[in-house]
Amino acid sequence: MKLATLKDGTRDGQLAVVSRDLKTAHLADGIAPTLQKALDDWTFIAPQLDLLYQTINSGRGHRAFDFDPANCMAPLPRSSQRVAGTAYLPQIERACKAAGQDIPADLREAPRLVQGTGDAFLGAQDEIELAYEQWGIDYEAGIAVITDDVALGATADQAHMHIKLLMLVNDITLRNLQQAEQGSGYGFVQSKPAMACSPVAITPDELGDAWRGGKVHLPLRCSLNGKLTGQPQAGADMAFNYPQLLAHLCQTRSARAGSVVSGGGVANKEVKKGFSSIVERRHQELIADSVISTPYMLFGDTVRIEMPGEDGKSLFGAIEQTVKQAQTRRSR
Known part of the structure; x- marks a missing residue:
């Protein structure tokens, strides 16, 4: 699984799941708003993020968008x-x-x-x-x-x-x-x-x-x-x-x-x-x-x-x- 944090004007940004080839991403807002929130409850949250990861890798992410590293904060x-x-x-x-x-x-x-x-x-x-x-x-x-x-x-x-x-x-x-x-x-x-x-x-x-x-x-x-x-x-x-x-x-x-x-x-x-x-x-x-x-x-x-x-x-x-x-x- 690959995770990024996108710039949104806040200190902690917006968590996104990124495809294996680093070409597309999908917001994880329905699962966890930030990476810290995901880590705080990793056992419960990680499987949900992984399911989204598998979805975008298969090309089925309906809200996927082009991934731009320039729009990334630190993960x-x-x-x-x-x-x-x-x-x-x-x-x-x-x-x-x-x-x-x-x-x-x-x-x-x-x-x-x-x-x-x-x-x-x-x-x-x-x-x-x-x-x-x-x-x-x-x-x-x-x-x-x-x-x-x-x-x-x-x-x-x-x-x-x-x-x-x-x-x-x-x-x-x-x-x-x-x-x-x-x-x-x-x-x-x-x-x-x-x-x-x-x-x-x-x-x-x-x-x-x-x-x-x-x-x-x-x-x-x-x-x-x-x-x-x-x-x-x-x-x-x-x-x-x-x-x-x-x-x-x-x-x-x-x-x-x-x-x-x-x-x-x-x-x-x-x-x-x-x-x-x-x-x-x-x-x-x-x-x-x-x-x-x-x-x-x-x-x-x-x-x-x-x-x-x-x-x-x-x-x-x-x-x-x-x-x-x-x-x-x-x-x-």
């Missing part, structure tokens, strides 16, 4: 809990090597989690509006899961059953602000503006055999200004899978329906696969040549993030965003 426009994990250790290993440091030993034993901004996610084609290029604007391509209620103390096996949807994310990071926040000993705030999400969120069964072991075993394609920058395999070097990230989160708390948990930027040990962020390329340049030649994003730059299925067709639709200077700063 879940806001969440009470947004968490990012350190699931891809090659990314951290390169960062430590570039800095002349060893990777912390305990990082291999359990993931680290960071609380992120969840009150307003960006749609797949929303512009990245920021005040200054000097902040070090970077994209970070990853995958996030969306849950229903996960109980305090849930094991990884138990948490696995509560993963209801997956989506692609661009966890936009301001690298030149990040270092100071890391040094403060507190979490990221200024360096992590609103995250962007793919046009649709999909149920795990849409991935077929590519969803196994709590991981997505497919390449994640990243391009900057039309040039391919990486297509790392999302399942190859993931040290902690999504159920493990959820179980770690739920050691001290429950996760309510609509919690969004990502594994961090997708990274492979093999650098020939390319990178899911600019900072990773810069780290590799520093390791190989001791000189950084790749700049961070500038106003007018466009990033595209997409995941093809085993048939080569887009699974989630594409995140495609252009960096724009915030109007409030330009007017001063």
Whole structure:
């Protein structure tokens, strides 16, 4: 099943069911007005959404219309809990090597989690509006899961059953602000503006055999200004899978329906696969040549993030965003 949230002038938008080929959609207003409402009562609502999904895939949806990703908000426009994990250790290993440091030993034993901004996610084609290029604007391509209620103390096996949807994310990071926040000993705030999400969120069964072991075993394609920058395999070097990230989160708390948990930027040990962020390329340049030649994003730059299925067709639709200077700063 594939679900999207369409812009309707409200904060939470209008839930729609999207066809498997991403060509048509059908409003789900007779079933659930928003994705959060569906997640709150997923056991009852999901079968009804799935029936509508089967209907539009068969071409029998009498109120179906052309699907336009530009009219999409994030599938879940806001969440009470947004968490990012350190699931891809090659990314951290390169960062430590570039800095002349060893990777912390305990990082291999359990993931680290960071609380992120969840009150307003960006749609797949929303512009990245920021005040200054000097902040070090970077994209970070990853995958996030969306849950229903996960109980305090849930094991990884138990948490696995509560993963209801997956989506692609661009966890936009301001690298030149990040270092100071890391040094403060507190979490990221200024360096992590609103995250962007793919046009649709999909149920795990849409991935077929590519969803196994709590991981997505497919390449994640990243391009900057039309040039391919990486297509790392999302399942190859993931040290902690999504159920493990959820179980770690739920050691001290429950996760309510609509919690969004990502594994961090997708990274492979093999650098020939390319990178899911600019900072990773810069780290590799520093390791190989001791000189950084790749700049961070500038106003007018466009990033595209997409995941093809085993048939080569887009699974989630594409995140495609252009960096724009915030109007409030330009007017001063």
